[in-house]
Amino acid sequence: MSSHAQSAHAAPTGFVSKYIFSTDHKVIGIQYFLLALTAVVVGIVLSLLMRFHLVWPNAHLPFVNGGQMTQEQYLALVTMHGTIMVFFVLTTAPQGGFGNYFLPIQIGAPDMAFPRLNMLSFWVTFLAFVAIIAAFVVPGGAPISGWTGYTPLSGVGEVTGPGEGWGQTMWIVSISLFCLASLLGALNFIATLIDMRAPGMTLMRMPLTCWGWFVTAILGLLAFGVLLAGGILLLLDRSAGTSFFLPYGLVINDQLQNHSGGSPLLWQHLFWFFGHPEVYIAILPGMGVASHVLSTFARKPVYGYRAMAMAICGIGFLGFMVWGHHMFVSGMSPYSGFAFSVLTMSIGVPSAIKTFNWLGTLWGGKIQFKTPMLFALGFVSLFVSGGLSGLFLAQPAVDNLLHATYYVVAHFHLVMGVAAIFGIFAATYFWFPKMFGRMMSEPLGKFHFWLTFVGTYCIFMPMHFVGIAGGIRRYADASAVAYLAKLQPLHLFMTIAAFVTAAAQLIFIFNFFWSLKFGAKASKNPWNATTLEWTTDSPPPLDNFGGDFPSVYRGPYEFSVPGAKEDFIPQHLAPAQVARSK
Amino acid sequence: MAGTTVTEVVELIGTGNGGGGASSGNGGGGGEGSGPSASGAVPQRTYVTGMIVGLGGVLMFFMALVSAYIVRKGMPNSTWVPLDVPRILWLNTVILVVSSFTLARSRNLFRAGNEEGFRYWWGCTTALGVFFLVGQVLAWRQLVASGIYLQSNPSSSFFYVFTAAHGLHLVGGLLALLSVAFRPTHRLTRGTATEVVSIYWHFMDGLWVFLFLLLLLGR
Numbered sequence: 001m002s003s004h005a006q007s008a009h010a011a012p013t014g015f016v017s018k019y020i021f022s023t024d025h026k027v028i029g030i031q032y033f034l035l036a037l038t039a040v041v042v043g044i045v046l047s048l049l050m051r052f053h054l055v056w057p058n059a060h061l062p063f064v065n066g067g068q069m070t071q072e073q074y075l076a077l078v079t080m081h082g083t084i085m086v087f088f089v090l091t092t093a094p095q096g097g098f099g100n101y102f103l104p105i106q107i108g109a110p111d112m113a114f115p116r117l118n119m120l121s122f123w124v125t126f127l128a129f130v131a132i133i134a135a136f137v138v139p140g141g142a143p144i145s146g147w148t149g150y151t152p153l154s155g156v157g158e159v160t161g162p163g164e165g166w167g168q169t170m171w172i173v174s175i176s177l178f179c180l181a182s183l184l185g186a187l188n189f190i191a192t193l194i195d196m197r198a199p200g201m202t203l204m205r206m207p208l209t210c211w212g213w214f215v216t217a218i219l220g221l222l223a224f225g226v227l228l229a230g231g232i233l234l235l236l237d238r239s240a241g242t243s244f245f246l247p248y249g250l251v252i253n254d255q256l257q258n259h260s261g262g263s264p265l266l267w268q269h270l271f272w273f274f275g276h277p278e279v280y281i282a283i284l285p286g287m288g289v290a291s292h293v294l295s296t297f298a299r300k301p302v303y304g305y306r307a308m309a310m311a312i313c314g315i316g317f318l319g320f321m322v323w324g325h326h327m328f329v330s331g332m333s334p335y336s337g338f339a340f341s342v343l344t345m346s347i348g349v350p351s352a353i354k355t356f357n358w359l360g361t362l363w364g365g366k367i368q369f370k371t372p373m374l375f376a377l378g379f380v381s382l383f384v385s386g387g388l389s390g391l392f393l394a395q396p397a398v399d400n401l402l403h404a405t406y407y408v409v410a411h412f413h414l415v416m417g418v419a420a421i422f423g424i425f426a427a428t429y430f431w432f433p434k435m436f437g438r439m440m441s442e443p444l445g446k447f448h449f450w451l452t453f454v455g456t457y458c459i460f461m462p463m464h465f466v467g468i469a470g471g472i473r474r475y476a477d478a479s480a481v482a483y484l485a486k487l488q489p490l491h492l493f494m495t496i497a498a499f500v501t502a503a504a505q506l507i508f509i510f511n512f513f514w515s516l517k518f519g520a521k522a523s524k525n526p527w528n529a530t531t532l533e534w535t536t537d538s539p540p541p542l543d544n545f546g547g548d549f550p551s552v553y554r555g556p557y558e559f560s561v562p563g564a565k566e567d568f569i570p571q572h573l574a575p576a577q578v579a580r581s582k
Numbered sequence: 583m584a585g586t587t588v589t590e591v592v593e594l595i596g597t598g599n600g601g602g603g604a605s606s607g608n609g610g611g612g613g614e615g616s617g618p619s620a621s622g623a624v625p626q627r628t629y630v631t632g633m634i635v636g637l638g639g640v641l642m643f644f645m646a647l648v649s650a651y652i653v654r655k656g657m658p659n660s661t662w663v664p665l666d667v668p669r670i671l672w673l674n675t676v677i678l679v680v681s682s683f684t685l686a687r688s689r690n691l692f693r694a695g696n697e698e699g700f701r702y703w704w705g706c707t708t709a710l711g712v713f714f715l716v717g718q719v720l721a722w723r724q725l726v727a728s729g730i731y732l733q734s735n736p737s738s739s740f741f742y743v744f745t746a747a748h749g750l751h752l753v754g755g756l757l758a759l760l761s762v763a764f765r766p767t768h769r770l771t772r773g774t775a776t777e778v779v780s781i782y783w784h785f786m787d788g789l790w791v792f793l794f795l796l797l798l799l800g801r
Contacts, residue, residue, distance in 0.1 A: 113628045183639045191632040195625055221635065225643035233650060236743070241733035244650065248659060261661040261736065266653050270646055 011542050021123075023115035024542060028122050029101030030435065035122075035129060036093035036424075039084050042133070044502050046081040050074065051495040055488070057477040074476035075144035076163050080135070082147030083171065086278065087178050088129055090420045094285035095220070096125065096185060098427045099213040101435065103189060105533040106207050108198025108550045108572075110543040113191040117184055124181035131174035138166035146474070148275065149175075151245035151267040152252075155237045159252050172235050179228035182220050189217035198532070200552035204309070205571065207531045207556040208302060211309045212288025215316040216281050222320070223277040230270035237262070265330055272323035279416045280319040283383075284312060286423020287354060290379045293426050294358055296529045297373035298365030299567050301557040304357045311350035311357075318347045328396040329403045337396040344394035351387055355380065366560075366567075370527070371445030375426035378453045379419050385457075386415025389464065404474070407467025410460045418456045425452075425508070432512075433526045437538045438519030444511040448504060455501030462490045528568050531556050535572050626774045633778045637785050640751065644789060647747065648796060651740045655800070664801040665737040667794075668724045674717035675794050681710035682787045685780055692776055701763065704776075707783070708759045711752060718749050737801065744793050748786070755783050 012018045019027060052059070053069050060067045100118065104111055112118045135142045143163040145154035149171065158165030193214050197206075206214075233244040237259075245267040246259035295302045302308055324332060324340035358380050367373070389411040392398050402408060425448075432440045466487050471478060478484040478491070525534040532552070536545050550572035558569040565579035655662050688703030722745070725731075725738065732742045758779045767775045 113624055113632060183636075187632055187636045187639065190635045191628050194631050194635075195628040221639045222642050225639045225641075226646040229643050229646035229650070232747075233647075233743070236732070236739065242739040243661075243733075243736060244654060244739065248661065261657055261659050263654060263657050266650055269653070270650065273646070 021119060023111070023119050025100050025104050025112045025115065025118055026435075026540065026544075028118050029097050029099075031122050032092050032096035032100055032125070033098070035126060036089050036097055039088035039092065039129065040421075043081050043085040043089060044505065046077045046084070048498060048502055050077050050081065051491075051498045053077075053476065054478065055492050055495045057479060069476075071476040072144050072162050073141070075146075075161075075474065076142035076167070078474055079144055079146050079163075079171075080132070080142045083132060083175075085417065086147055086282065087175065088125075088132070090282035090416065091178075091182065091278070092125065093424045094289070094420065094427070095189075095213060095216050095281065096122070098209075098289070098424075098431065099189060099216070099285060100185075102431065102533055103210055103213050104192060104196065105536070105540060105544050106210055106531050107193065107196060107201050108532050108545070108552065109192060109196035110545070110549070112188050113196055114188050117188050121181045121185040121188065124177055124184070128174045128177035128181060131170050131177060135163070135167045135170035135174070138170055140165045140167050143168040143171045148271055149234070149267075150271075151234065151237070151262075151264045152247065152250055152257075155234055155245050155264075155267070156250070156252060156257055157238055159255055159257075169235070169238065172231050172238075176228055176231040176235075179224040179231065182224045183228075186217040186220035186224070189213060190221065193217075198550055198552050201571075202552075204306065205552055205555050206309075207288070208291040208305070208308055208312070209285070209288035211312045212285045215312050216284045219277040219281050219284070219316050219319060223274040223281070226270055227274035230267060230274070233270075234267065265327070268327050268330060269323070272326045273320075275326065276323040277316075277319045279412070280315060282416050282420045283423070284316065286379055286420045286426075287312065287383075289423045289427045289430070290358065290376045290383075291354075291361070292531075293372045293376035293430050294361050294380075295557045295559065296430075296527055297368045297370055297376070298362050299368070299559045300361055300365040301555070301559055302357065303360030303363070304353070305555065305557065307353050308357050311353040314350035315347060315354075318343060318350070322347065325394055325399070328399045334396070341394055341396055345391060348387075348391060351383075355384055355387075370429075371440070371442055371449060372426045372430035372527075374446065374449040374453075375422050375429060378449065379422040379426060381453075382414050382419040382422055382456070385461075386411055386413070386419060390415060402467060404472060405467035406463045406471040406473055409473050410463035410467060413463075414456075414460050418460070422452075425449075428512070430527070431533075432515065432519075433522030434533055434538045434540070436516055436519075437522050438515050439522050439526060440515040440519060441511050444507055448507040448511065451504035451507070452501055455497055455504060458497035459494050459501060462494050466490055525570075528566070530558055530568050530570050532571055535570055624769060626771055629770050629774050629778050630781065633781050637782070640785075641789075644747065644793075647740075647743060648793075651744075651796070652800070654736050654740070660736065662737055663735045665730070665735070665741055665797070667741070667797050667801070668721040670717055670721050670724065671794060671797075674714050674721070675791065677710050677717065678714045678787050678790050681707045681714070682784050684710060685783055689776055689780055692773070700776075704759065704763055708756060708763070711756045711759065711783075715749060715752060715756070718745055721745070741797060744797065748790055748793060751789075752786050755779070755786055758782065 012022065012024075022028060022031075049069075053074055058068060061069055064073065100112070140158060140162045143149075143154070144161045145164065145168060149168075153160050154164065154168055154171075156164065157168075193206075193210065233242075236242045237244050237246055241258070243259040243262035245264055246257065246262040247264065248260045248262075250257040250259055291302050291308055322340055322344045324336055325344045328337055328340075389407065393402060393408060393411055429440055429445055432438070467473075469483075469487055471484055471487055475481070475484075479488055522538045524536065524538055526538075527534070532550055533540070535550060551574075552571045553574050554569060554571055556571055558571075560567045561569055563580055565581045569578055654660060684703050685707040688700050688707060691699035691703060722742070725741070730738045732739055762772070762775045762779055770778070
């Protein structure tokens with residue numbers, strides 16, 4: 001049995017089995033990461049095109065057919081930017097990338113529970129990405145119904161717009177594939193975490209990163225199946241003439257659609273039952289990473305570890321009860337609106353627990369301002385700034401005013417978009433030495449941080465004011481509307497900030513690839529951290545621990561323990577192995 | 583506050599906070615003594631865990647369809663025409679329920695070491711599964727013969743979606759049954775394989791009974 005298992009883990013020799021169709025969770029993690037890196041480049045380019053168009057709507061663009069961007073093309077940019085960023089960046093990088101790479105190592109396992117399933121998850125995700133990119137080049141181009149794919153716009157076909165024929169179909173196929181892949185991935189994460197922990201690695205000794213990935217996987221397991229069901233029904237409405245989401249008497253472009261009695265709101269319910277947990281799927285791993293990094297570089301234990309773990313569970317649980325707050329203006333009963341509102345605001349409680357405990361972790365610490373620490377601090381800052389505006393949006397009366405304005409765009413970009421990206425950056429700078437055996441450049445990293453940090457605030461803070469002033473999101477050209485034209489200078493400022501911030505990401509890309517080749521060699525534990533991934537080589541061997549699997553004797557964040565010689569005690573050290581100070 | 587933390591931590595060094603080492607049962611023992619990590623093998627119960635977790639996702643998929651059914655039916659102007667389920671579904675349902683019992687019998691015989699009995703009842707289960715699927719196809723043909731198609735009415739749309747989604751899952755179950763019967767298992771022991779497949783099959787049986795009652799009583 002045992003010898004057989006080892007032969008199943010024998011090192012693959014060919015290039016294809018080693019780097020392409022690999023079952024090694026570390027390779028798969030890097031594959032997910034590179035996929036997300038590709039996707040984020042596409043997503044940023046799309047957003048820059050949008051920002052450009054908002055300020056110079058009549059500019060001549062050489063790459064656009066006819067020279068000027070149409071309003072439909074702008075909507076296609078909106079749709080594809082949202083879809084690519086939410087699914088292929090914010091879901092893929094933190095969970096598929098870093099979760100895949102570090103969850104098994106941090107719990108002391110040789111691999112995921114089901115390595116071949118893991119490989120399948122990645123390649124189905126990859127297919128989904130190919131499908132969404134293909135939406136750009138199919139007849140009619142990319143879909144225009146937003147990343148939420150609201151019906152009836154998304155359910156009728158080409159008559160509703162150029163991208164609503166083939167493009168929308170590709171979108172649904174892509175998202176359905178992504179759902180399948182994420183379900184398989186979630187299953188794997190949960191089974192791994194339940195059954196593959198090292199001796200002594202109790203739940204309450206897991207790093208908070210593992211708690212983040214664990215709860216994220218549970219959310220994914222429960223949410224993606226619902227979106228898959230919705231996607232199948234939507235596909236049937238489009239192609240088989242059913243009427244799940246399409247109402248009777250629908251007239252589009254003077255054509256009566258042959259449907260009867262379906263409910264567009266049903267799609268919204270199914271979508272947001274997935275969609276709200278999805279924003280926590282994006283942010284929970286970042287919360288785990290932030291806690292982990294703050295503790296490591298403040299040289300202090302995480303303040304209130306148990307409360308932090310429970311807050312992650314609480315946020316995950318409440319995340320399933322609040323989808324209706326995306327639909328306050330859909331004409332829902334005021335009573336359900338009230339319930340959704342109260343439940344939404346109650347998420348403020350576990351969120352506040354996390355925020356105060358992050359501050360408590362920092363309090364009195366010997367803080368080292370390394371690049372990962374800066375990004376973790378940036379994460380906390382963005383999460384608070386973005387989260388506070390959520391309290392306004394959670395109230396139906398206020399939301400009636402702010403719904404579908406730039407205020408909402410500012411809110412979710414700060415709290416789930418950029419905050420999650422900062423979590424990814426913190427994770428990248430923190431774990432790069434472990435993944436590739438070399439250090440990233442600190443000066444370049446800090447330069448990257450400050451430009452990105454200031455830049456994102458410059459993009460998204462003014463956006464709140466545009467929203468409060470009534471700036472409607474998804475409008476291709478606001479300058480034609482009298483009361484919105486006055487806001488154009490703000491738009492210009494945000495656009496400049498967006499271009500500068502995007503340019504700053506080139507520093508990161510350069511730093512990443514330059515350090516791969518020329519970075520200083522990393523030791524096993526360059527940050528003097530405590531968790532199991534720092535007890536093995538950088539990068540780790542195929543089975544993660546070279547056959548010498550650790551046992552765990554203590555919690556994950558034993559920093560600055562009085563009486564100990566070093567200011568950190570790794571999890572695998574038995575009491576007798578801890579060097580004492582004199 | 584900080585003071586209390588410090589004293590606790592000092593004790594941690596001294597006592598090691600319990601747990602740890604091979605004495606702890608918490609990190610999973612593979613039944614081989616040295617634990618999963620030490621041997622590099624995946625403990626057998628992980629496959630059971632994985633199946634149960636996976637069925638959680640499957641359940642959410644079907645519950646989304648079921649809630650869509652309930653909402654869609656309750657819509658004002660839903661143009662909902664109640665669908666009389668084909669009578670053959672009663673027979674199909676009985677067949678699938680019986681297959682759960684033959685599967686349980688097969689598992690019992692496997693545990694008792696009766697290889698021949700195990701294979702016999704395992705085969706019976708597979709055959710009943712095939713009968714069920716054939717019966718479902720007959721039900722579809724009956725509906726088509728009476729002019730009821732996927733797009734005819736929301737009630738028929740849901741009927742086809744439910745039966746197709748469940749049928750596809752059952753095809754997967756059949757393949758798993760055949761795989762256990764004919765292919766040697768690698769990472770799982772046969773005991774685990776039969777257990778995992780049983781969990782799946784019983785779940786699909788129960789799910790069908792639920793869907794059937796929904797189509798029958800909730801039409």
